[in-house]
Amino acid sequence: xxxxxxxxxxxxxxxxxxxxxxxxxxxxxxxxxxxxxxxxxxxxxxxxxxxxxxxxxxxxxxxxxxxxxxxxxxxxxxxxxxxxxxxxxxxxxxxxxxxxxxxxxxxxxxxxxxxxxxxxxxxxxxxxxxxxxxxxxxxxxxxxxxxxxxxxxxxxxxxxxxxxxxxxxxxxxxxxxxxxxxxxxxxxxxxxxxxxxxxxxxxxxxxxxxxxxxxxxxxxxxxxxxxxxxxxxxxxxxxxxxxxxxxxxxxxxxxxxxxxxxxxxxxxxxxxxxxxxxxxxxxxxxxxxxxxxxxxxxxxxxxxxxxxxxxxxxxxxxxxxxxxxxxxxxxx
Amino acid sequence: xxxxxxxxxxxxxxxxxxxxxxxxxxxxxxxxxxxxxxxxxxxxxxxxxxxxxxxxxxxxxxxxxxxxxxxxxxxxxxxxxxxxxxxxxxxxxxxxxxxxxxxxxxxxxxxxxxxxxxxxxxxxxxxxxxxxxxxxxxxxxxxxxxxxxxxxxxxxxxxxxxxxxxxxxxxxxxxxxxxxxxxxxxxxxxxxxxxxxxxxxxxxxxxxxxxxxxxxxxxxxxxxxxxxxxxxxxxxxxxxxxxxxxxxxxxxxxxxxxxxxxxxxxxxxxxxxxxxxxxxxxxxxxxxxxxxxxxxxxxxxxxxxxxxxxxxxxxxxxxxxxxxxxxxxxxx
Numbered sequence: 195x196x197x198x199x200x201x202x203x204x205x206x207x208x209x210x211x212x213x214x215x216x217x218x219x220x221x222x223x224x225x226x227x228x229x230x231x232x233x234x235x236x237x238x239x240x241x242x243x244x245x246x247x248x249x250x251x252x253x254x255x256x257x258x259x260x261x262x263x264x265x266x267x268x269x270x271x272x273x274x275x276x277x278x279x280x281x282x283x284x285x286x287x288x289x290x291x292x293x294x295x296x297x298x299x300x301x302x303x304x305x306x307x308x309x310x311x312x313x314x315x316x317x318x319x320x321x322x323x324x325x326x327x328x329x330x331x332x333x334x335x336x337x338x339x340x341x342x343x344x345x346x347x348x349x350x351x352x353x354x355x356x357x358x359x360x361x362x363x364x365x366x367x368x369x370x371x372x373x374x375x376x377x378x379x380x381x382x383x384x385x386x387x388x389x390x391x392x393x394x395x396x397x398x399x400x401x402x403x404x405x406x407x408x409x410x411x412x413x414x415x416x417x418x419x420x421x422x423x424x425x426x427x428x429x430x431x432x433x434x435x436x437x438x439x440x441x442x443x444x445x446x447x448x449x450x451x452x453x454x455x456x457x458x459x460x461x462x463x464x465x466x467x468x469x470x471x472x473x474x475x476x477x478x479x480x481x482x483x484x485x486x487x488x489x490x491x492x493x494x495x496x497x498x499x500x501x502x503x504x505x506x507x508x509x510x511x512x513x514x515x516x517x518x519x520x521x522x523x524x525x526x
Numbered sequence: 527x528x529x530x531x532x533x534x535x536x537x538x539x540x541x542x543x544x545x546x547x548x549x550x551x552x553x554x555x556x557x558x559x560x561x562x563x564x565x566x567x568x569x570x571x572x573x574x575x576x577x578x579x580x581x582x583x584x585x586x587x588x589x590x591x592x593x594x595x596x597x598x599x600x601x602x603x604x605x606x607x608x609x610x611x612x613x614x615x616x617x618x619x620x621x622x623x624x625x626x627x628x629x630x631x632x633x634x635x636x637x638x639x640x641x642x643x644x645x646x647x648x649x650x651x652x653x654x655x656x657x658x659x660x661x662x663x664x665x666x667x668x669x670x671x672x673x674x675x676x677x678x679x680x681x682x683x684x685x686x687x688x689x690x691x692x693x694x695x696x697x698x699x700x701x702x703x704x705x706x707x708x709x710x711x712x713x714x715x716x717x718x719x720x721x722x723x724x725x726x727x728x729x730x731x732x733x734x735x736x737x738x739x740x741x742x743x744x745x746x747x748x749x750x751x752x753x754x755x756x757x758x759x760x761x762x763x764x765x766x767x768x769x770x771x772x773x774x775x776x777x778x779x780x781x782x783x784x785x786x787x788x789x790x791x792x793x794x795x796x797x798x799x800x801x802x803x804x805x806x807x808x809x810x811x812x813x814x815x816x817x818x819x820x821x822x823x824x825x826x827x828x829x830x831x832x833x834x835x836x837x838x839x840x841x842x843x844x845x846x847x848x849x850x851x852x853x854x855x856x857x858x
Contacts, residue, residue, distance in 0.1 A: 202643040203733075219638040219734060222566065225555030234554065234566060236579075236638070244576055245638065247568075306551040306568070306577065311534035401535075402551060 199231045199252045201295050209294045210237070212285040213301065219245050226397065229413060230254050235301065247304035249280060252297040257413060259298045264337045265412050266290045266300055268389065271335045273303075277327055278408035280305055307400025307407030313431050315446040320406035321399055321427060322450025325391065328409065329420045330455055332389025341392065341416040343475055345381055348374055351478035358485050363499055370478065373505065377471050382419065382464040390423035391415055395430040421461035424451060425468035428517060429476065429504050437503035445518035452524045462521045465514040473508055477501035531563045531584045533627045541626045542569070544617040545633065551577050558729065561745060562586050567633065579636035581612060584629040589745060591630045596669045597744050598622045598632055600721065603667045605635075609659055610740035612637055639732025639739035645763050647778040652738035653731055653759060654782025657723065660741065661752045662787055664721025673724065673748040675807055677713055680706055683810035690817050695831055702810065705837065709803050714751065714796040722755035723747055727762040753793035756783060757800035760849060761808065761836050769835035777850035784856045794853045797846040805840055809833035 206218055216239035224232040231252040236245040253262060266282045270290070273281040280302035282290035290300050310317050341347070352374050359367040391398075393414040400407045424447070432443040451457070480498035487495045514521070538550055548571035556564040563584040568577040585594060598614045602622070605613040612634035614622035622632050642649050673679070684706050691699040723730075725746040732739045756779070764775040783789070812830035819827045846853070 200643070203640050204644065206640075218640065220636075221640050223557030224566075225557045234556075245579075247577075304552075308535050308538075308550065308553050311532070312536065 198254050199295050199297050201233070201252070205295055209292070209299070212287070212292065213283060214286060215239070215246070215248065215283060215301070216243070221250075224249075227411070229256050231297075234304075248283060248301050249304055250294075250299065250301050252294060252299045254297065257298075261339060262291050262298055262300070264339045265415060267337050268332070268335055268415055269302065269412055271337075272328065272331055275331045275334070277324075277331050278305065278406075279412070280408075280410055305400055305408040305410060307402050309397045309399055310401055311396075313396055313443065314404075315440075315442045316404045317396075317399075317401060317406075318427075318431050318443045318447040319450035320401070320404070321394065321431060322424075322447040322452075323454050324399070324406050324409060325394060325423055325427065326451045326454035328391060329388055329423065335389055339416045341390075341418040343392065343414065343416075343479070344418060344422075345378055345471075348377070348471075348474060348478055351482055355478065355481045355485055359481060362481060362484060363502065366481070366502065369502070369505075370474070370481075373470065373474050373509075377467070377474060380467055381471065382460070382467055385419040385421055385461055385464060386458065387417060388420050389415060390418050390420060392418065392423065392426065394423065394427050419461075419464075419468070420455075421457065421464060422468050422472065424448070424457075425465060425472040426475075428465075428469050429472045429501070432517075433504055433507075437500075437507065439507060439516070439518075441518035448517060448519055448524055456525045457521075459521060462514050462524065465517055466508055466511050469517075470505060470508040473501050473505035477505055530586050531627050531629050533565070533582075533584070537627055541624070541631070544619070544624065545615060546618060547571070547578070547580065547615060547633070548575070553582075556581075559743070561588050563629075566636075580615065580633050581636055582626075582631065582633050584626060584631045586629065589630075593671060594623050594630055594632070596671045597747060599669050600664070600667055600747055601634065601744055603669075604660065604663055604744075607663045607666070609656075609663050610637065610738075611744070612740075612742055637732055637740040637742060639734050641729045641731055642733055643728075645728055645775065646736075647772075647774045648736045649728075649731075649733060649738075650759075650763050650775045650779040651782035652733070652736070653726065653763060654756075654779040654784075655786050656731070656738050656741060657726060657755055657759065658783045658786035660723060661720050661755065667721055671748045673722075673750040675724065675746065675748075675811070676750060676754075677710055677803075680709070680803075680806060680810055683814055687810065687813050687817055691813060694813060694816060695834065698813070698834065701834070701837075702806070702813075705802070705806050705841075709799070709806060712799055713803065714792070714799055717751040717753055717793055717796060718790065719749060720752050721747060722750050722752060724750065724755065724758065726755065726759050751793075751796075751800070752787075753789065753796060754800050754804065756780070756789075756793075757797060757804040758807075760797075760801050761804045761833070764849075765836055765839075769832075769839065771839060771848070773850035780849060780851055780856055788857045789853075791853060794846050794856065797849055798840055798843050801849075802837060802840040805833050805837035809837055 216237040219238050220236035222234045233250040235248045235250045238245050272279050283301040284290045292299050352370050356367045398411040432440050434440050477498050480496050483495045484498050548569040551570050552568035554566045565582040567580045567582045570577050604611050615633040616622045684702050688699045730743040764772050766772050809830050812828050815827045816830050
């Protein structure tokens with residue numbers, strides 16, 4: 195569950211005195227999300243007013259407090275430039291990042307929509323377009339954050355998991371060591387860079403019907419190759435339960451993206467490598483969480499083997515055409 | 527956490543076709559509550575309308591489906607008669623109890639307010655008055671449900687826990703066996719009966735500031751001695767962290783109650799026995815959950831020893847005056 199820190203009603207009321215959003219009328223912990231504590235907060239500015247919804251987040255130990263200004267500043271920047279995402283609510287003194295119950299805390303606007311439990315090609319097309327808008331809008335953001343979940347991060351994770359990886363599935367240790375060697379030697383370093391979301395899984399993308407209504411959870415956002423974000427989404431959205439790639443979804447994702455921001459030839463050609471890297475990244479973090487699962491955390495670790503299957507798929511493709519569309523058709 | 531059953535967006539949309547409340551625009555699992563899966567549901571009836579909040583509950587395995595009509599009917603009855611509580615939303619065919627994702631399910635109205643993390647005497651006075659209103663309003667409800675958590679229920683729980691009770695604290699086994707013997711022989715059977723809530727802990731009572739805004743969670747409601755509900759609240763609201771009774775809170779609770787529904791002399795005199803029974807009831811269910819804790823359930827069991835301390839307190843009182851007020855002052 196996603197409530198690690200309990201907030202008392204007195205603490206909350208005095209916290210809200212620093213804002214201009216009225217008085218609390220409801221406050222409920224939200225079950226979704228695993229990194230931070232999230233609450234649905236309702237306030238009213240007068241007795242007659244309709245309650246207004248917000249999300250209050252307490253940042254827990256996996257988030258580095260010195261990185262929060264980057265994340266909140268990015269959300270401010272994106273919202274100001276028309277991207278639908280949670281907008282940080284600033285206190286009377288202008289600060290969005292505050293403290294509550296001994297934790298860094300922020301209030302953001304509430305976003306309508308539901309994340310799709312079963313993604314369709316239509317969802318993937320919408321996602322591609324929204325991600326491209328994010329990439330274009332991020333170009334004017336002044337903040338910078340290195341991606342600590344890229345090659346050097348994977349090296350640390352391989353070192354931390356290789357001795358026990360075979361507990362999950364035989365041969366996994368050799369697999370991740372070999373794959374890291376391959377990727378380190380072949381990782382594309384000269385692709386167009388910018389702000390990426392880096393965690394655009396379905397539960398971070400809201401829809402109203404078939405229309406995308408917003409993106410949430412920017413707490414892995416960083417500066418990296420833009421096309422790597424696409425590779426993450428191919429892994430996160432386009433595989434079926436039997437580990438096969440749904441080419442219709444991948445094509446819709448790429449087409450939706452390229453219609454807003456055309457891919458360069460180098461980005462297109464790098465897709466298989468980037469997709470291998472993205473699969474390895476989620477394989478490694480899930481493997482680490484699986485091996486170091488804290489029973490007291492009440493979070494069920496996700497099965498790492500899902501991403502092992504995806505990694506195997508990307509290893510054997512014979513080119514970017516495997517993702518369902520030629521470069522000419524994509525940008526044509 | 528309180529989400530055991532996952533609901534897909536497709537399932538939810540088709541479920542809502544049977545209601546007149548519009549289309550879903552948001553759906554989030556709520557972390558609070560341990561028995562059932564609760565979701566915050568927001569719908570709109572038109573593109574311009576403000577979203578309206580509801581609670582959607584999926585009833586999990588600890589709730590008997592054949593008892594749900596009693597609970598939902600009671601909430602209907604109480605709300606119709608002016609008590610602030612969640613109101614079941616009926617489908618187009620009139621039924622409030624339906625099925626979703628293989629579970630019995632119902633939508634109820636959303637209640638503003640927060641439960642008090644730190645109860646004050648003012649809260650206790652408000653609680654007493656609301657509980658008395660509930661008892662008066664329940665008198666005209668036609669449903670009937672025996673209290674399966676009274677003496678015969680405690681006998682089963684003692685039988686199921688006595689062999690391992692000393693794992694929690696030495697001597698606990700003898701304590702619960704002896705207390706059950708005493709209570710069985712002395713349980714008051716001729717007190718005024720009616721509908722009781724039977725679980726009015728602070729997290730089931732909402733406040734806006736110091737004013738009570740509603741009661742929730744009627745899934746232990748049953749027919750029993752009305753004064754037993756008061757005894758539960760003395761246990762649930764009036765003890766401090768060091769296990770001492772806060773007499774100011776107990777007096778406020780009793781006064782708030784009696785101002786709406788005066789206590790009979792027999793009810794007042796029975797308070798120590800009823801309070802012993804109530805302490806034993808929560809000691810036993812928490813003990814059972816502690817000993818039979820399912821790691822996979824992701825619910826942290828509550829410490830049973832809290833209620834052992836309260837039981838010891840009630841065992842040694844020399845009469846109902848120990849709860850802070852004489853019969854004459856209470857009804858005078």
